[in-house]
Amino acid sequence: MKLDRIGREILRQLQDHGRLPIVELASRINLTKTPCAQRLRRLEENGVIRGYRADLDPDQLNAGHVLVVQVTLDKTSEDALERFNEAVRKIPEVQSCFMVAGNFDYLLKVRTHDIHHYRAVLGAQIGQLPHVRQTHSYVAMEIIKDEVTVPVQGDNVRLSSQKANT
Incomplete structure (x- = not known):
């Protein structure tokens, strides 16, 4: 609809x-x-609105250090993917996790308070995730755009639900 x-x-x-x-x-x-x-x-x-949240300032909460991490798994069977997905959701510093097509399997957005904190998260948590073979980390020097909003544009917007038009 x-x-x-x-x-x-x-x-x-x-x-x-x-x-x-x-x-x-x-x-x-x-x-x-x-x-x-x-x-x-x-x-x-209909699930179009999933919830309401506050927009927090990461710098004021000592979480302004952002890294992007490429993760390559040792295998990509359904079981391996499910185990990785379940485990990565439990790491609070991982703000986003995307399964991607390409030369690696996942792309993570990680927030920490500094590089030392990130090193600890990488060694004790990200590197210990199920089936991780390799990671590559990239420090964000400056955040140019980091939106959490979803574009709501013209008539091409369609609800996936079968419920009545809103």
Whole structure:
């Protein structure tokens, strides 16, 4: 089902201002409170909105040191991939983990407070993940763009759920 203009605008507003009261959200999208709340609830029920989070400043929380790590596994059987995936989810310093196609198997985004902390995480956690054969680490010298928002664009946005249009 297609996501209409109002549904897209609700998503845009909430990505930028997640703590908007429903009355303010309704005002911004030119709806009354009740229909806005109903649309919002449907977006949540359909899984389009997965949750609400605070946008934290990593530098103030002593987690401003970012590394990108390429990981190559010794094998890529379904069992090996599942074991790696389950284990990597348990490392709090790993902020993102992507299985990729190419010359290596995974790409990790890791946050630590400094290079010494990263060295400890690499040796005691990342290097000990199931089936890790090799890692290559790249220190981010400057973060130019690090968005957590999802583009919500024109009419090409489609809901994967079979539920009613929001």
